[in-house]
Amino acid sequence: MAELNSKIPDGPLGEKWNYYKEHAKLVNPSNKRKLEVIVVGTGLAGASAAATLAELGYRVKAFCFQDSPRRAHSIAAQGGINAAKNYKNDGDSVFRLFYDTVKGGDFRAREANVHRLAEVSVNIIDQCVAQGVPFAREYGGLLDNRSFGGAQVSRTFYARGQTGQQLLLGAYQALERQVGLGNVKMYSRHEMVELVVIDGKARGIIARDLVSGELEKHFGHAVLLCTGGYGNVFYLSTNAMGSNVTAAWKAHKKGAYFGNPCYTQIHPTCIPVTGEYQSKLTLMSESLRNDGRVWVPKSREDAKAIREGKKRAEDIKEEDRDYYLERKYPSFGNLCPRDIASRAAKEACDDGRGIVASGFGVFLDFGDAIKRLGIDVVKARYGELFPMYQNITNEDPLKTPMKIYPAVHYTMGGLWVDYELMTSIPGCYSLGEANFSDHGANRLGASALMQGLADGYFVIPYTVGNYLADEIFTKEIPTDHPAFVEAEKTARERMTGLLNTKGTKSAEQFHKELGKIMWEYCGMARTEEGLTKALGLLKDLRESFWKEVRVMGEFNEFNPELDKAGRVADFIELGELMVLDALKRNESCGGHFRVEYQDGGEAKRDDENYRYVAAWEYKGVGVEPVLHKEALNYENIKLQVRSYK
Amino acid sequence: MKVNLKVWRQKNNKAQGALKDYAVDGVNPDMSFLEMIDVLNEQLISKNEEPVAFDHDCREGICGMCSMYINGRAHGPLHGTTTCQLYMRHFKDGETIYVEPWRSKAFPVVKDLTVDRSAFDRIIAAGGYVGVNTGQAQDANTIPVEKENAEKAMDAAACIGCGACVAACPNSSAMLFVSAKISHLALFPQGQPERKRRAINMVDQMDEEGFGNCTNIGACEAECPKEIKLTNIARMNRDYLTATLIEE
Numbered sequence: 001m002a003e004l005n006s007k008i009p010d011g012p013l014g015e016k017w018n019y020y021k022e023h024a025k026l027v028n029p030s031n032k033r034k035l036e037v038i039v040v041g042t043g044l045a046g047a048s049a050a051a052t053l054a055e056l057g058y059r060v061k062a063f064c065f066q067d068s069p070r071r072a073h074s075i076a077a078q079g080g081i082n083a084a085k086n087y088k089n090d091g092d093s094v095f096r097l098f099y100d101t102v103k104g105g106d107f108r109a110r111e112a113n114v115h116r117l118a119e120v121s122v123n124i125i126d127q128c129v130a131q132g133v134p135f136a137r138e139y140g141g142l143l144d145n146r147s148f149g150g151a152q153v154s155r156t157f158y159a160r161g162q163t164g165q166q167l168l169l170g171a172y173q174a175l176e177r178q179v180g181l182g183n184v185k186m187y188s189r190h191e192m193v194e195l196v197v198i199d200g201k202a203r204g205i206i207a208r209d210l211v212s213g214e215l216e217k218h219f220g221h222a223v224l225l226c227t228g229g230y231g232n233v234f235y236l237s238t239n240a241m242g243s244n245v246t247a248a249w250k251a252h253k254k255g256a257y258f259g260n261p262c263y264t265q266i267h268p269t270c271i272p273v274t275g276e277y278q279s280k281l282t283l284m285s286e287s288l289r290n291d292g293r294v295w296v297p298k299s300r301e302d303a304k305a306i307r308e309g310k311k312r313a314e315d316i317k318e319e320d321r322d323y324y325l326e327r328k329y330p331s332f333g334n335l336c337p338r339d340i341a342s343r344a345a346k347e348a349c350d351d352g353r354g355i356v357a358s359g360f361g362v363f364l365d366f367g368d369a370i371k372r373l374g375i376d377v378v379k380a381r382y383g384e385l386f387p388m389y390q391n392i393t394n395e396d397p398l399k400t401p402m403k404i405y406p407a408v409h410y411t412m413g414g415l416w417v418d419y420e421l422m423t424s425i426p427g428c429y430s431l432g433e434a435n436f437s438d439h440g441a442n443r444l445g446a447s448a449l450m451q452g453l454a455d456g457y458f459v460i461p462y463t464v465g466n467y468l469a470d471e472i473f474t475k476e477i478p479t480d481h482p483a484f485v486e487a488e489k490t491a492r493e494r495m496t497g498l499l500n501t502k503g504t505k506s507a508e509q510f511h512k513e514l515g516k517i518m519w520e521y522c523g524m525a526r527t528e529e530g531l532t533k534a535l536g537l538l539k540d541l542r543e544s545f546w547k548e549v550r551v552m553g554e555f556n557e558f559n560p561e562l563d564k565a566g567r568v569a570d571f572i573e574l575g576e577l578m579v580l581d582a583l584k585r586n587e588s589c590g591g592h593f594r595v596e597y598q599d600g601g602e603a604k605r606d607d608e609n610y611r612y613v614a615a616w617e618y619k620g621v622g623v624e625p626v627l628h629k630e631a632l633n634y635e636n637i638k639l640q641v642r643s644y645k
Numbered sequence: 646m647k648v649n650l651k652v653w654r655q656k657n658n659k660a661q662g663a664l665k666d667y668a669v670d671g672v673n674p675d676m677s678f679l680e681m682i683d684v685l686n687e688q689l690i691s692k693n694e695e696p697v698a699f700d701h702d703c704r705e706g707i708c709g710m711c712s713m714y715i716n717g718r719a720h721g722p723l724h725g726t727t728t729c730q731l732y733m734r735h736f737k738d739g740e741t742i743y744v745e746p747w748r749s750k751a752f753p754v755v756k757d758l759t760v761d762r763s764a765f766d767r768i769i770a771a772g773g774y775v776g777v778n779t780g781q782a783q784d785a786n787t788i789p790v791e792k793e794n795a796e797k798a799m800d801a802a803a804c805i806g807c808g809a810c811v812a813a814c815p816n817s818s819a820m821l822f823v824s825a826k827i828s829h830l831a832l833f834p835q836g837q838p839e840r841k842r843r844a845i846n847m848v849d850q851m852d853e854e855g856f857g858n859c860t861n862i863g864a865c866e867a868e869c870p871k872e873i874k875l876t877n878i879a880r881m882n883r884d885y886l887t888a889t890l891i892e893e
Contacts, residue, residue, distance in 0.1 A: 052779040067700060068766050070806055071708040087786060123782070130782035132775045132835045134799040141789025159799060165707055166802060173774035180770035188763060211755055240702040275673055277680050280704045388706070391730055394675075457779045506690045508683070552695045557657065558756040560698055561690075 004257075004615055004630045007418040008112040013636045014094075017116040020419070024462050025469035032057035035468050036476065038205055038220035040192045040247050042069030042175065044168055044449060045432025046226030048456030051174035054183035056461060058468075061218060062175065062184055063207055065191040065242055065563070070172040073228055073240040074452060077164025078285040078385075080148055080156035081449040083121040088145050092153040094118045099637060100151060101447060104337055105412070105440020106590035106605065107639050108260070108613075110632060112419060113437050120458040121450050125157055127457055131170040135159050149286050149337065149445020156446045161285055161384050167449055171456070190216070191563060192247040193495075194487040195223065195254045195428065202251075202428035203477055206487045208495075210563060213556040215488050217479035221471045222427045222464055225251055226456070229411035229433040231264070233571045233578065234523070235515020237408035238270060238283040244567040245574050248415050248434050256423035257615035257628060259416035259436030261574070262582035265443055265591045266524050267409030268294075268341035271392055272361040281407035282392060284364075285385055286445045289334045291369035291378065292402070294341070296353040296362050298322045303353040313355070313363055313401045324348055332644040339442045339591045339603075340644060342406035346524045347601060349405075356403050365401035406524065410448060412439045412591060413581075416615040416630075420463035421455060424615070427467060431455035436613065441590025492555075498565045499555060503548035507565035510545050514572055517541065522579050527595045531583040538576045539622065545572060577625060581614055584627065607639055646672045646738040650685065652697055653745045655754050662754065664743070674734035678721065679704060679711060681733055682744075699758040706730040706870065709805030712812070713758055714745040719809035719868040727807065727870040747812035751819070751855040762808050764854035765822060771850035772843040773826040775835050788834055798832040801825045803871045810865035810873075816857030821865040823851050824881035825873045831884055841888035848885050 009016040009023075027035065035058050039050040042064040050062040064072060084097040097118040102109055129135065129143070135157050136144040148156035159166040178184040187207065193215070194206035204219040230245035231237035252258045269284045297303045298320050305311035324344055326333040334341075345362050354360050370378050375398060379386065386397050393403070415423050415430040417437055422429050432452040439447060477484075521527075521534035545568070553559040587610045588594045588603035597604045613630040647670045655662030669685050676684075679701050686696035702710040711728040715721035721731045736742060744758065752760040790798075802825070810821035827844055830836030836843070859878055866875045 048779075055778040066702060066708075066710060067762055068709075068806065070766070070769075071702055071710050073703060073708070076703045076705055076707050085785070123780075125785045126782035127777075127779055129785040129788060130775065130777045130835060132798075132830050132833045134795055134802050134829065134833075137790055137792050137795045139792050141791055142786045159802075162707065162803065165805075166799075169802065173769060174777075174779075176766060176770040177774040177776060179766075180772075186766070188766070211761075240708060241704060242702050274675050277673060277676050277684060279677070279680050279683055282705050388730070391726065391732070394732075394734065461779070506687060508687060550690060550693075552690055552693070558698060558759065561696055 004628050005418060006110065006630055007420055008110070009419065013111060013115050016112050017119055021462050024466040027465050027469050027472065029057050031472045033059065035059065035221045035471060036061065036219065037464065038218060038223045039063070039226060040205065040224065041072065041226035041228060041434070042172070043072035043074035043226060043228055043432060044171055044452030045434070045456045046072070046224070047168065047171035047175045048453050049224055049226060049431055049460050050184055051171060051178050052457055052461050053464065054178035060178070060184040061187065061220065063187045063190045063192060065189065065210060067189055069175055069186065069188065070169060072168060073243050074168045074449070075165045076240065077449055078161045078283065079287050080146065080158035080163045080446040081124070081167060082148070082155050082446040083125045083157060083450065084118055084155060085122055085125060087143060088154045090153045092155050096153065097121060097155065101438070101444060102440065102637060103642055104444035105442050106603065106642050107440065107607070107634065108589055108632065109438055109440030111634060111636055116459065117438050117451060117454050120454045123458055124450060124453045128167060128170050131174060133159065133166050133170040146287065147290065149335070151444070161382070164449060167453065171453070193250065193491040193566070195251045196483050196487045197254050197425060198477060198481065198483045201426045204479070204484065206484070206491050208491070211558050213554070213559060215491055217484045217488060219477050219479055221468055221474060222429065224429045224431060224460065225415065225434050226431040227434045229414065230571070230574055231408045231411050233514065233575050234408040234518045235511050236273065236278060236281050236519070238267060238281050241280060244570070246567050246570045248430065249570040249574055251415060251423060251425065251428055253618050255425045255618070256428060257416040257617050258413070258577060259613050259615050260413040260581065261578040261616065262522070262585060262592050263412035263441050263590060264408060265338060265410040265412060266342040266406040268338055268345055268406050269364060269404045270407035271389065272356050272403055272405040273358060283407070283409060284389060284402065284404060286338070288364060288382060288385065291381065292334065292364040292366050293323055293368060294325050294334055294345070294362055294364055295321045295323045296348045296355060300352040303355055306355045307357055307359065313365070322348070322353070329644045336644040337442060337444060342524060343593060343601070345406055356405070361403045361405045363401035364404045366397060367401070370398065410443055412436065412441060412443055416613065420466065421460055422463070422467065429460065429464065431460060441592055495555060495562060495566060497546070498549060498551045498562060498569070501546065501549050501551070503550045505548050506550055507561065507568045510541065510549060511568045511571070513541060514568070514575055518575055518578070522582050525593050525595050526582050528583065531579050534579045535576065535583070538572060538579060542572045542576070545569060573621065577616060580625070581616065585610055585614065646674060646733065648672055648681070648736060649739070649741045651741065651743045652758070654697070654757055657756055658753055672733050674732070676733045677704065677729055678713070678715070678731040678733065679729050697758060698756040701729060704729040707805060709807035712747050712760065712807055712809070714747060714812055716743050719747070719812040720870050725870055725872050727805070747808050749811045749817035749856070751817065752808060752811065764856070765806050765808065767854065768819070768823055768847055768850045769826065772839070772846035775830060776839055790833060794832045798829045801828040801832070801873060801877055804873050805871055807870065809868050809870060811856065813864040813868035814857065815862060815864070816860060818859045818865070819851050819854070819856035820859040820878045820881065821869060821873055821875070823847050824877035827881045827884060828877040831880060840884060841891065844881060844884035844888045848881070
């Protein structure tokens with residue numbers, strides 16, 4: 001059993017990263033030209049890493065499955081990006097951002113990583129502004145900030161409700177600049193289908209050209225997986241349709257440990273499910289909770305009347321409304337963190353007080369904000385969100401409260417990485433949402449963009465150099481090497497297997513079934529009984545998938561059905577691991593809520609027995625993986641019960 | 646509700662394409678247009694027929710991947726909307742709906758409704774950026790930007806690169822797309838040092854890709870899902886003209 005070494009540098013918390021940078025090995029410019037780096041995924045983490053490494057002089061190959069790197073799902077992030085600039089003079093600091101992030105993650109993240117994240121957060125804003133990212137500004141011409149998602153200071157930078165889009169376009173433009181200069185070779189509409197490992201080190205990938213269908217072999221001295229999260233394991237989520245776990249899962253099967261797979265973020269403010277045909281759930285930015293008040297009727301009778309269309313929100317008198325977040329969490333109220341707000345919504349609906357036909361929905365009401373600020377201010381503040389909501393639901397939130405319900409949004413778990421962002425396979429790195437590292441058991445709002453860009457712009461350029469400095473004598477390995485040939489064969493056999501099954505059910509149908517199992521048993525509330533049952537259901541689903549799936553079309557052509565089937569097959573295997581992880585973690589923390597472990601509805605951690613990262617080692621399909629534990633040591637902050645009351 | 650579709654089917658770039666008839670029953674008015682196509686595809690698979698290939702990803706109107714020409718209009722009948730944000734309540738029960746790919750020489754068809762828009766990436770690579778390496782930036786608040794300009798820049802930067810402007814234009818001009826990026830960066834102090842060469846390089850690349858010229862028709866602005874304004878084209882022309890005059 002390999003020892004998990006997180007490689008956290010010695011020294012006081014605030015000096016670790018500087019110490020690391022000052023002592024990391026360097027690669028001389030003429031050697032950088034000989035070193036090739038493969039970057040898979042072009043979201044915030046991937047695009048920023050590919051651009052920055054190319055600027056440094058490495059030869060970079062970047063891959064994305066979309067038709068352009070600009071379409072990665074980071075583009076959909078709405079709210080903002082945190083940075084400890086303290087431009088508002090309201091008492092923010094690197095330490096506070098660090099502390100809030102560790103606490104927000106329910107004390108399940110690594111201190112050293114999170115502190116580094118808070119340190120480089122300020123550089124990210126500088127870099128993005130220099131690139132021309134159009135952040136919101138005040139009349140004086142300087143940058144505006146807002147308070148966001150459970151923070152008591154205003155440290156969130158934003159570009160209307162399109163912050164992710166603008167940050168991604170900044171990184172994409174930097175990437176395209178390097179493409180134009182010939183330093184990056186871009187492979188759009190390419191999907192990584194295997195990782196190539198030679199003598200224990202990552203040495204390349206097998207990628208499928210999604211247009212021609214052909215398999216290609218690519219060598220690299222290092223491979224960076226920046227492939228995003230796996231929320232689509234639930235079928236319905238706020239992720240893009242193409243978001244998938246395939247690249248990360250292939251690395252996991254080749255020896256990269258998977259960290260904390262059960263930590264899933266359910267976002268409280270999404271548009272509720274309306275029917276079977278639904279393909280995705282749409283997020284309404286968390287910023288709406290700054291002015292919106294969440295409520296359900298106090299009585300089940302009123303709720304039932306609303307569900308049946310006999311009453312409207314406006315018919316419920318003020319004293320008959322239960323503003324349950326304000327009631328339960330008076331100090332944070334509607335701004336309490338996502339996991340807590342989501343669970344409270346579920347509790348209200350389970351109590352029979354949901355207000356949409358399915359029973360699963362609550363109100364988000366702007367009535368008071370409109371009275372206080374006037375309709376024009378509210379309209380300006382949430383400019384593009386209200387029309388979007390109205391377009392989807394056919395209801396005007398300026399006239400009647402929004403209806404919302406929690407939906408799967410982000411996965412804190414991911415490939416286990418050390419302080420250098422290296423997975424347990426030397427030379428294979430993981431950045432952004434694809435890794436497990438910085439958010440513990442729950443991510444705070446506006447922290448995902450920060451982490452993606454921190455990893456890509458400011459962490460990996462140093463840490464990958466520390467590895468590549470020892471690789472300067474490694475010549476490019478020809479792709480007729482047996483390891484490449486073998487990996488290509490594995491990928492080809494898996495895909496032809498899918499095509500030849502010729503069953504009766506589409507991949508989409510299997511995906512929906514998978515989603516239902518995951519949401520029911522591994523969603524907002526988990527029990528030992530349910531998880532145990534889910535393990536059996538998932539095994540059956542996996543077996544039936546490989547007997548019953550029907551994939552139309554051919555191998556050597558543009559075939560989105562085949563792409564989808566491959567991803568669903570990997571999601572089913574991942575689902576089994578998530579359920580196992582949730583079953584073995586006998587505590588509640590952040591996004592992982594085990595019904596057996598609670599204090600009157602609040603998550604009850606067990607620091608004595610579960611203050612560790614669960615890193616799972618793959619042992620084969622249907623074989624129980626091996627659990628490795630990385631103890632989490634808190635030297636700079638005191639563990640406490642996370643209270644927002 | 647029920648709709649009758651006429652969908653463009655084309656095996657690949659070399660094959661001949663044609664419109665094919667499909668009927669989709671049990672359509673819910675709250676379905677998005679793409680969810681209706683999902684239903685069609687499930688029907689096709691159950692009949693052992695190949696599903697319709699189409700580009701889509703975020704399904705919330707921001708990634709710019711979806712791209713259908715519906716009843717003769719880019720992204721369909723609704724103003725300021727991407728295909729994925731178009732809902733079936735905007736169609737009539739029993740309506741016949743034509744669904745085609747973007748049509749432009751510079752956007753070759755990959756399969757069915759999917760086209761190749763990599764020309765847009767090459768235009769950005771030619772100059773659609775501020776040439777600043779990571780780590781070179783000064784403190785963000787040392788560059789004040791007039792709020793009005795920041796807002797205008799954001800309006801232009803909202804472009805999602807879907808290509809509806811090209812599809813809508815009888816000349817297949819990409820000027821709205823190119824000018825949106827040129828405007829976004831020209832309105833910022835950070836964009837000034839490269840302003841002239843950016844205009845020249847991006848416009849040259851645009852021409853090389855085979856996009857047509859602008860003849861002030863305005864279909865691009867009318868069909869843009871993000872309501873990018875024609876005034877951007879005026880700004881681009883000004884920058885391009887200034888740049889070429891000074892270059893002489």
